[in-house]
Amino acid sequence: MSNHLIPKTPQWWKKPDIKKTAILWAICTLVIGFVGVEFHVRNMVRPASETMSGVISLMRIFTWAAAPVAGLVGAMCLTALTTKRHYGDNPPPDADHEIANSPRAVGLWIVVSSFLCLFALIAGFIVIQKDSAELLSSDAIQLNVTGQQWVWTIDYPNGARSQDLYLPVNKPVVFHVTSVDVKHSFWIVQMGVKIDANPGYTTETAVTPNKIGVFDLRCAELCGLLHAYMQTKVHVVSQADYDAWLNNHAAIEKGA
Amino acid sequence: MNKRILGALATVVIGAGVIAGIGTYVAAAKNDSSVLVATPAGTLDTPQGNLPHATLAISVYPDSSAGTHGKDGGAHPGYVTYGPSTNFEVPAHSVITITVTNYDSGESLNNDYFAHVRGTIDGSAQLNGERMTSISSDAVGHTFTIHGLAVGQDELFVSVPMKAVAEENIPETGFTSKPNITSFTFITGSAGEYVWNCEYPCGDGTIAKFGAAMSTMGYMSGHFTVKG
Numbered sequence: 001m002s003n004h005l006i007p008k009t010p011q012w013w014k015k016p017d018i019k020k021t022a023i024l025w026a027i028c029t030l031v032i033g034f035v036g037v038e039f040h041v042r043n044m045v046r047p048a049s050e051t052m053s054g055v056i057s058l059m060r061i062f063t064w065a066a067a068p069v070a071g072l073v074g075a076m077c078l079t080a081l082t083t084k085r086h087y088g089d090n091p092p093p094d095a096d097h098e099i100a101n102s103p104r105a106v107g108l109w110i111v112v113s114s115f116l117c118l119f120a121l122i123a124g125f126i127v128i129q130k131d132s133a134e135l136l137s138s139d140a141i142q143l144n145v146t147g148q149q150w151v152w153t154i155d156y157p158n159g160a161r162s163q164d165l166y167l168p169v170n171k172p173v174v175f176h177v178t179s180v181d182v183k184h185s186f187w188i189v190q191m192g193v194k195i196d197a198n199p200g201y202t203t204e205t206a207v208t209p210n211k212i213g214v215f216d217l218r219c220a221e222l223c224g225l226l227h228a229y230m231q232t233k234v235h236v237v238s239q240a241d242y243d244a245w246l247n248n249h250a251a252i253e254k255g256a
Numbered sequence: 257m258n259k260r261i262l263g264a265l266a267t268v269v270i271g272a273g274v275i276a277g278i279g280t281y282v283a284a285a286k287n288d289s290s291v292l293v294a295t296p297a298g299t300l301d302t303p304q305g306n307l308p309h310a311t312l313a314i315s316v317y318p319d320s321s322a323g324t325h326g327k328d329g330g331a332h333p334g335y336v337t338y339g340p341s342t343n344f345e346v347p348a349h350s351v352i353t354i355t356v357t358n359y360d361s362g363e364s365l366n367n368d369y370f371a372h373v374r375g376t377i378d379g380s381a382q383l384n385g386e387r388m389t390s391i392s393s394d395a396v397g398h399t400f401t402i403h404g405l406a407v408g409q410d411e412l413f414v415s416v417p418m419k420a421v422a423e424e425n426i427p428e429t430g431f432t433s434k435p436n437i438t439s440f441t442f443i444t445g446s447a448g449e450y451v452w453n454c455e456y457p458c459g460d461g462t463i464a465k466f467g468a469a470m471s472t473m474g475y476m477s478g479h480f481t482v483k484g
Contacts, residue, residue, distance in 0.1 A: 146367060149466050150453060151403055151415075153369040161369055163403070163413050180366045181457070181464035199464070216406045225471050229451045231406040232413075252379060253372075 021079045028078075029071030036063040045190045048211040048236065052192030054127045061123060065116060134206035140172040147177070147184030147197035150226040152217060160249035165217055165234040167209050168242035174206045185221035188234055194220055209236045288324050288474030291481075292341035300351045302377060304443055308350040315339055315357040316398050316418060317431065320475070335469035336360060336398075336458050342478030348447045351377070354400065354416075355439045359431040362397035362420030362456060366464055370399045370455040373440065375414035381440035383419055391419050397436070399455040402480050410445030412482065415455065447484030453477035 012018060041060050047053040134140065143165075144155040154162050165188075167173055177186045177197045184197040188207065195205040209215075219230035237245065294310035315322070320329035320337045329335075346352045365371055371393035373381045380389050397420030403413050419436040426432055454477065459470030469475040 146369070148367050148455065149470070150451075151401065151455065153367060163369075163374070163415075164411070181466050218406070224466065225473060225477060226451050226453055229404060232403070233406050233411060 017079055017083060020083065021075045024075035024078050025068070025072050027071075028074040029068045032070050032074070033064045033067035036067060047192070048190040048213065048215050049192060049207045049209050050130070051127075051207050052190060054130060055192040058123060058127055062120060065119060069116070132206075134172045134208055135174055135204060137172040137174075137206070140174045140206060141168070142174050142176065145175050145177045145186055145197070147179040147181075147186065147219065147223075147230075149181050149224050150219070150230040152186070152219075152230070152232055156246055156250070158246055158250045159253055160246050161253055162249060164232045166242060166245050167234065167236050168239045169209055169212050169236050171239065172206060172208045174204060176202050176204055178202045182223050183221050184219045184223050184230070187218050187220040188215060189218060190215040191234075196221065209234075212236050212238065288342045288478060290324050290341040291343045291345050294344070294346040294352060296347075297353070300441075302351050302443060307443065308347060310347055310350055310352055312344055312346070312352065312354045313357075314341075314344075314354065315435075316360050318360040318426070322431075324474070332469070332472065332475070335472070335475045337469065337475045338400075338454075338478070342474050342476075343481070344452075344478070345481045345483055346444055348444055348482050348484040351441060351443050353439060353441045355437065356400055356416075356418055357435045357437050358397050358418040358421065359435045360397045360421060360458075361423050361426050362395070362418075362458070364394040365396050365399075365417075365455070366457055367455070368393035370401065370415055371396055371417050373416050375402075375412075376416065376440045376442045381416050381438055383438050384436060391417050395420055396456050397421065398458060398476070400452060401455050402450055402452040404448060404450035404480075409448030409450075410482075412445060412448065412450055412480075414440070414442045416440045417456075444482045446482070448482045450480040450482065451477065452480045 037060050041056060041063065044056055044059070045052070047056055142157055146153045146155070151163055152165075154165050156162075175186065175193070175195070177195055178201060179197040179199045181199060183199070185194060186197050186205070187194040191207045191209060193205050193207045195203050197203070213236055215234040215236065217232050217234050219227060221227075223230060292312060292314070294312045297309045297311045299306050300309040316336070316338055318336055320333050320335045321327055322337075322339050324339055324341050325331075325333070325337060372390040373379055373388065380387050382388070383391070396417045398418045399415055400418065401413075401415040404411075416438060418438050421432050421434065421436060425434045454470065457465035457470065458476060459465050459468040470477070
């Protein structure tokens with residue numbers, strides 16, 4: 001029997017289903033990436049520190065990195081729903097495709113997933129490493145932060161104390177955070193700073209605010225009855241205004 | 257109508273009914289639904305000018321037999337409580353004077369920040385007729401600390417310590433005849449919803465004595481409404 005009598009099977013990437021899936025994959029990737037970045041990331045707070053800018057950039061990169069994965073799943077679902085739908089009481093005939101039990105396909109999927117996870121890990125470490133550098137800054141302001149149901153208190157180096165947070169712009173600040181009752185979480189929303197406040201322990205985090213304005217300090221750990229009200233304002237001011245506020249509050253504290 | 261559509265509609269209606277039922281139950285289960293409205297008291301000169309003045313008179317009792325919980329003390333007769341209500345309403349852009357009569361004893365604060373008077377006019381209060389800006393952190397019975405959401409409304413933070421009644425003045429039954437009376441005055445901003453709570457650890461049951469009365473609305477915490 002001559003070979004030309006055998007019906008020729010098209011190569012797998014030339015099959016209509018594959019072509020359709022590939023087109024849908026590209027469309028889904030673009031839609032998911034665009035929606036994820038433009039609607040999700042853009043709706044995040046306006047950054048007030050390099051740390052928060054880094055977090056937002058990371059979210060943008062991660063969203064685009066995840067978009068092809070989500071897009072492929074979506075494209076395969078759409079292809080299956082539109083061209084592989086089976087009606088009737090009998091089960092469909094066995095699927096005829098090359099990917100089933102294919103070591104090559106499994107291996108490819110593991111390698112791609114591993115690279116994506118590794119990428120996310122390394123990119124995250126790079127952002128964290130930038131934050132850690134501020135902890136070591138010799139000219140950083142050292143503040144003690146105490147969480148308590150349901151108020152924050154801040155102790156400044158010169159003896160001033162407050163329940164709202166005052167910071168000078170463009171100067172690194174190290175927060176030494178603890179709690180006197182249950183677990184809380186110290187979170188400056190617009191600066192991308194969040195760390196647990198644990199009773200009996202002191203945790204540390206740092207940030208350099210780079211915008212003057214009023215921002216939000218919240219508790220990010222469900223801590224009891226009035227947890228939702230455990231929030232206060234962060235005032236980022238010029239160095240001169242900060243010094244004036246600090247001296248005034250230290251004098252008030254000494255006089256009290 | 258298609259059975260499927262009817263089924264979907266029935267599911268939505270039943271779901272909404274269940275959620276409404278839970279909401280109604282939770283709202284009815286509040287320990288203190290009463291509101292104490294500040295009494296107008298003319299005007300008062302303040303650093304911000306002459307402002308409308310209103311007053312509130314409240315007390316702290318060592319148990320719940322007084323105030324809104326009734327003579328039997330309600331669901332938790334052993335809980336320390338503020339009264340006659342734990343929900344307050346004061347006018348906006350006004351000067352408010354709150355007088356607290358404390359019948360309870362106390363011990364040490366776990367954060368001496370709250371031993372100081374904060375957020376009042378000139379940072380002081382009157383304790384039994386004498387001006388004070390702080391009391392020893394190991395002589396605090398309770399605090400009255402107002403705070404609120406950080407966004408969408410004016411900042412209002414007022415915290416005043418209440419001096420504890422000496423143990424020797426606490427009778428076996430009933431309330432002491434020598435309560436400590438603390439009076440403090442502050443200025444409200446625009447309308448807003450705030451909360452207040454005691455920062456002295458006077459509850460039980462969880463770490464640092466912040467359980468029981470401290471973790472149940474209507475005893476040592478409540479709502480503080482600034483009405484425009």
